[in-house]
Amino acid sequence: xxxxxxxxxxxxxxxxxxxxxxxxxxxxxxxxxxxxxxxxxxxxxxxxxxxxxxxxxxxxxxxxxxxxxxxxxxxxxxxxxxxxxxxxxxxxxxxxxxxxxxxxxxxxxxxxxxxxxxxxxxxxxxxxxxxxxxxxxxxxxxxxxxxxxxxxxxxxxxxxxxxxxxxxxxxxxxxxxxxxxxxxxxxxxxxxxxxxxxxxxxxxxxxxxxxxxxxxxxxxxxxxxxxxxxxxxxxxxxxxxxxxxxxxxxxxxxxxxxxxxxxxxxxxxxxxxxxxxxxxxxxxxxxxxxxxxxxxxxxxxxxxxxxxxxxxxxxxxxxxxxxxxxxxxxxxxxxxxxxxxxxxxxxxxxxxxxxxxxxxxxxxxxxxxxxxxxxxxxxxxxxxxxxxxxxxxxxxxxxxxxxxxxxxxxxxxxxxxxxxxxxxxxxxxxxxxxxxxxxxxxxxxxxxxxxxxxxxxxxxxxxxxxxxxxxxxxxxxxxxxxxxxxxxxxxxxxxxxxxxxxxxxxxxxxxxxxxxxxxxxxxxxxxxxxxxxxxxxxxxxxxxxxxxxxxxxxxxxxxxxxxxxxxxxxxxxxxxxxxxxxxxxxxxxxxxxxxxxxxxxxxxxxxxxxxxxxxxxxxxxxxxxxxxxxxxxxxxxxxxxxxxxxxxxxxxxxxxxxxxxxxxxxxxxxxxxxxxxxxxxxxxxxxxxxxxxxxxxxxxxxxx
Ligand code: FAD
Ligand code: NAP
Ligand code: SF4
Numbered sequence: 001x002x003x004x005x006x007x008x009x010x011x012x013x014x015x016x017x018x019x020x021x022x023x024x025x026x027x028x029x030x031x032x033x034x035x036x037x038x039x040x041x042x043x044x045x046x047x048x049x050x051x052x053x054x055x056x057x058x059x060x061x062x063x064x065x066x067x068x069x070x071x072x073x074x075x076x077x078x079x080x081x082x083x084x085x086x087x088x089x090x091x092x093x094x095x096x097x098x099x100x101x102x103x104x105x106x107x108x109x110x111x112x113x114x115x116x117x118x119x120x121x122x123x124x125x126x127x128x129x130x131x132x133x134x135x136x137x138x139x140x141x142x143x144x145x146x147x148x149x150x151x152x153x154x155x156x157x158x159x160x161x162x163x164x165x166x167x168x169x170x171x172x173x174x175x176x177x178x179x180x181x182x183x184x185x186x187x188x189x190x191x192x193x194x195x196x197x198x199x200x201x202x203x204x205x206x207x208x209x210x211x212x213x214x215x216x217x218x219x220x221x222x223x224x225x226x227x228x229x230x231x232x233x234x235x236x237x238x239x240x241x242x243x244x245x246x247x248x249x250x251x252x253x254x255x256x257x258x259x260x261x262x263x264x265x266x267x268x269x270x271x272x273x274x275x276x277x278x279x280x281x282x283x284x285x286x287x288x289x290x291x292x293x294x295x296x297x298x299x300x301x302x303x304x305x306x307x308x309x310x311x312x313x314x315x316x317x318x319x320x321x322x323x324x325x326x327x328x329x330x331x332x333x334x335x336x337x338x339x340x341x342x343x344x345x346x347x348x349x350x351x352x353x354x355x356x357x358x359x360x361x362x363x364x365x366x367x368x369x370x371x372x373x374x375x376x377x378x379x380x381x382x383x384x385x386x387x388x389x390x391x392x393x394x395x396x397x398x399x400x401x402x403x404x405x406x407x408x409x410x411x412x413x414x415x416x417x418x419x420x421x422x423x424x425x426x427x428x429x430x431x432x433x434x435x436x437x438x439x440x441x442x443x444x445x446x447x448x449x450x451x452x453x454x455x456x457x458x459x460x461x462x463x464x465x466x467x468x469x470x471x472x473x474x475x476x477x478x479x480x481x482x483x484x485x486x487x488x489x490x491x492x493x494x495x496x497x498x499x500x501x502x503x504x505x506x507x508x509x510x511x512x513x514x515x516x517x518x519x520x521x522x523x524x525x526x527x528x529x530x531x532x533x534x535x536x537x538x539x540x541x542x543x544x545x546x547x548x549x550x551x552x553x554x555x556x557x558x559x560x561x562x563x564x565x566x567x568x569x570x571x572x573x574x575x576x577x578x579x580x581x582x583x584x585x586x587x588x589x590x591x592x593x594x595x596x597x598x599x600x601x602x603x604x605x606x607x608x609x610x611x612x613x614x615x616x617x618x619x620x621x622x623x624x625x626x627x628x629x630x631x632x633x634x635x636x637x638x639x640x641x642x643x644x645x646x647x648x649x650x651x652x653x654x655x656x657x658x659x660x661x662x663x664x665x666x667x668x669x670x671x672x673x674x675x676x677x678x679x680x681x682x683x684x685x686x687x688x689x690x691x692x693x694x695x696x697x698x699x700x701x702x703x704x
Contacts, residue, residue, distance in 0.1 A: 188241025196282035280299045287565070398425055501655075583618040
């Protein structure tokens with residue numbers, strides 16, 4: 001997709017002194033009377049700390065670290081303006097108790113003061129806005145409200161339809177919340193009017209069936225959003241920032257038309273919004289907008305069109321994860337400000353590194369969602385796969401050691417890399433060994449999967465950190481106990497990972513059988529009719545790899561748009577109405593099998609699993625559960641299903657049947673009395689993923 005090359009930076013002040021590479025990113029921006037020091041915003045993200053004991057102290061530390069890290073403005077996770085708009089938790093007696101994720105009283109504002117004070121103390125020039133999030137029909141309580149009693153397809157509850165008095169109350173509660181946010185020391189608020197939450201359900205016909213002045217014509221459907229902004233503005237005065245988040249493209253069949261989006265933006269400006277922020281989905285839409293297979297900056301062309309409709313600054317977001325991507329978006333004139341939520345979890349120092357031309361030291365968000373959104377939507381505290389300190393700043397600290405040790409780390413996969421870099425950062429003397437010719441372990445296989453190209457960034461980050469921290473790296477070095485005994489190490493960390501499991505099955509040595517490593521590396525041929533044994537994360541990745549043809553959608557916005565049925569050019573209702581996804585069928589026939597009776601792919605990531613299942617089924621991959629494998633022979637793979645014998649006449653059987661810990665070095669070194677410890681896959685292969693490996697290694701290295 002070609003974007004406009006025009007550079008129009010509305011409200012431009014002066015450039016970051018001496019910064020040439022990311023000139024626009026470091027150009028301050030005036031929003032009314034407030035100056036934001038650069039164009040990078042840490043976008044809103046619910047962390048789960050909002051409802052935790054000591055959550056406000058922990059959030060204060062979390063946000064203060066990001067403020068010190070150079071970001072221009074921070075937006076907090078969503079805070080409800082009232083009980084019906086948020087989450088109600090029950091105490092041990094079953095009584096409803098409201099927790100800190102609501103701001104409707106003076107006492108609750110005091111908690112927020114901890115956050116605003118910490119951020120302004122870290123850097124008085126950093127602005128912080130609180131997001132007002134009324135969940136409407138997505139609220140998790142039994143008093144939930146909406147314009148009409150329409151249940152969202154992703155909610156268990158049908159909302160109560162608001163009467164006229166109820167609508168007035170909701171508006172007043174937004175105003176009260178904005179006023180309290182101002183009192184708590186925030187520089188502004190962001191009001192969320194997208195994603196299927198309350199305000200957006202007034203805008204869209206299918207969720208607003210009212211016949212009063214808040215329903216029917218679009219003018220009426222906009223009224224609630226505009227009244228909220230108008231009345232908030234009147235309450236907080238001219239200098240307080242009001243950001244309004246609209247769905248620039250809601251990705252809903254029959255969703256908002258472009259004309260409706262444009263009119264809303266213009267009217268919001270008139271009503272008193274200081275900034276328009278563009279969002280690109282409702283939670284119930286069936287288009288991925290932030291997963292790793294979404295191309296970087298895929299949606300900024302939509303923001304660019306919104307920007308032409310208004311004279312106030314406009315924020316863009318989604319899959320912008322490196323300074324150069326942000327700079328390009330600004331240079332194209334697509335937006336005035338760039339919001340990055342997950343990238344700031346992954347690296348709190350993102351903007352300082354950009355400012356000092358150290359972008360190669362940025363620990364890049366790989367858009368996996370594994371420790372952030374998957375946690376959020378499972379009720380766990382948010383964190384980050386590549387940075388387990390995120391949201392745990394007060395608990396996991398990498399403090400300089402007073403007792404530097406000589407440490408050997410055997411294996412440079414994610415576990416070994418995390419251990420080595422954290423230990424070296426703390427001042428230990430680390431030697432890192434790997435039998436392979438490159439660092440990364442299994443990440444070197446993961447990065448080959450279409451849509452997982454971001455894994456290269458993690459390897460780039462660790463390569464740079466090894467160099468910067470002076471870690472003594474030995475590649476092409478298969479370590480054994482003799483070498484370790486001769487090294488005189490104080491601590492030896494065994495991070496040798498796993499070996500792929502080979503199931504005990506008649507015919508497992510048949511020439512048609514291929515391991516997943518060979519299939520991904522291309523070191524053994526894969527035929528035209530394939531059975532994949534094992535439908536875990538790797539089975540799915542292998543199915544994607546061998547069913548895929550042509551360029552990776554993650555690398556090409558046009559391919560991505562075709563695969564998911566989005567029309568960025570004509571912007572039909574929701575961007576997707578009437579457009580059939582065009583997925584090229586697989587170049588071979590593929591069967592993805594598992595023994596479990598549960599639905600295939602059920603164990604994949606909570607927020608991304610559906611995208612993998614949908615992609616493979618659109619490519620014609622057949623998924624089979626409840627399989628009891630019997631044998632492999634020249635006729636293919638034989639099994640029982642529903643207690644009936646059957647077989648698949650396939651020419652290739654790829655084994656993705658899980659993994660076993662690789663502990664040979666550990667066992668022999670331990671037998672010789674060496675000071676060895678296990679980490680990562682070598683410690684535990686079941687339930688292992690990179691999140692677990694990096695988490696465990698980082699905690700161990702923080703304590704050594
Ligand atoms: P490994 O990555 O296996 O690293 C072990 C290292 O030890 C290797 O480099 C090996 O060469 C080295 N080694 C072994 N023996 C010796 C020796 N004697 N001397 C020197 N070096 C030795 N996880 C996720 O969380 N998200 C994903 O999306 C994801 N996708 C994946 C996709 C694929 C295709 C694969 C294969 C894995 C994926 N994983 C994913 C899993 C993740 O990569 C692993 O959980 C993680 O790599 C385990 O880390 P580790 O350091 O314990 O082991
Ligand atoms: P996995 O998720 O544990 O899946 C292993 C699969 O093999 C399962 O389908 C299992 O299901 C089957 N299996 C186990 N033992 C078997 C046997 N003896 N014979 C036949 N089938 C057997 O492991 P993985 O796919 O190897 O992945 C390894 C790790 O990497 C996992 O933790 C995974 O989460 C992670 N990973 C994550 C992603 C991601 O996108 N987040 C991607 C790739 C990998 P049945 O027993 O039902 O057959
Ligand atoms: Fe990004 Fe994954 Fe970290 Fe979430 S867990 S912030 S998606 S790297």
